[in-house]
Amino acid sequence: MSSYLMLLGLLCSTTLFSQTDSTIQIKAQEFQVSENTTLIYPKPKISDLYRKIPTNFIGVGKDVVSKDIFGYSVAALASTIALLPLDPAIIQTSRKLGNNIGFSEDHSYSNLGPLKIVPGDAGSFVYFMGNGTTFILIGTGLATYGLIVNDYRAQSTSMQLVQSILLSGLFSQPLKRITGRESPFETSSSDRNHSTWKFMPSFSAYQENTSKYDAMPSGHLTTGIAAWIVLAENYPEIRWIKPLGFTLMGLMSFEMVQSKVHWASDYPIAILIGYLIGKNIAKNAMIKKTNNTNELAQKKYKFNIAASNLYGVQTVGMTLSF
Numbered sequence: 001m002s003s004y005l006m007l008l009g010l011l012c013s014t015t016l017f018s019q020t021d022s023t024i025q026i027k028a029q030e031f032q033v034s035e036n037t038t039l040i041y042p043k044p045k046i047s048d049l050y051r052k053i054p055t056n057f058i059g060v061g062k063d064v065v066s067k068d069i070f071g072y073s074v075a076a077l078a079s080t081i082a083l084l085p086l087d088p089a090i091i092q093t094s095r096k097l098g099n100n101i102g103f104s105e106d107h108s109y110s111n112l113g114p115l116k117i118v119p120g121d122a123g124s125f126v127y128f129m130g131n132g133t134t135f136i137l138i139g140t141g142l143a144t145y146g147l148i149v150n151d152y153r154a155q156s157t158s159m160q161l162v163q164s165i166l167l168s169g170l171f172s173q174p175l176k177r178i179t180g181r182e183s184p185f186e187t188s189s190s191d192r193n194h195s196t197w198k199f200m201p202s203f204s205a206y207q208e209n210t211s212k213y214d215a216m217p218s219g220h221l222t223t224g225i226a227a228w229i230v231l232a233e234n235y236p237e238i239r240w241i242k243p244l245g246f247t248l249m250g251l252m253s254f255e256m257v258q259s260k261v262h263w264a265s266d267y268p269i270a271i272l273i274g275y276l277i278g279k280n281i282a283k284n285a286m287i288k289k290t291n292n293t294n295e296l297a298q299k300k301y302k303f304n305i306a307a308s309n310l311y312g313v314q315t316v317g318m319t320l321s322f
Helices: 002-023 053-064 070-100 122-128 132-149 152-179 184-189 203-208 219-234 241-258 264-283
Strands: 028-032 037-042 109-112 115-119 287-290 302-310 313-321
Touching (some): 053 264, 070 264, 115 122, 132 152, 219 264
Antiparallel strands (some): 028 037
């Protein structure tokens, strides 16, 4: 009787664990983006919008001083320093060029419903390319498409774009408040060539006269680079994404200098941070499988159990392959 109960208990346990194992399997979709590369996306959750932000924030911080990226970090800082004495001349030259092609120093927008997002001229349109609203609209389109056709990649990318906006703010805002660099139009209105820096202005001073302290680094460029990297990493098979994105970011960078919103030296650090934000967000949202090998979770060994009969004796063997 006791043997029967043990057997029954073993069968029930086996059934229970089998059901539990099948229940905890994570739903995922695979997208083959090239002959040798497949991107795997777990089913997106709303919590992904905020759950991965701490991991990505720390990841960017680590990347800045990592062996592979540190040289670029030094180059961004050196470029910033090298551009500082050239800033006034770059502003003057770009303003002349902007005036020749019809760009204004001012930006104008009309309302679309409750949102003031319709550009009034070419310069305003280009400037809007780095506004978070632009990427929220793109993300909304991707989310809508993803929900209609049940496409995990589109759904995930839409949430990654929101993350890129949030992380760009988490990095650029503290740096702006620490550096306290004056915007070019403020410098120009005071008949000066070089900006003033007031490191770590008070919270109230920053809120009351933001343009006197928020030039370094460019939040628009940080946000734009991060978002375009997210799009490019999630859709690598669409080869025009990077050229289009970087072209628009280049035009926007020129526009912000000619309209005296930013100095050229505000850009190198913004580009570095934006790039690292986009790379970290995309990396942690998917699994990239190359040549049938999971890059993020490769099996380092294989464990086998075999049974046989040798000269009438039942044997059991184990092999561990590296």
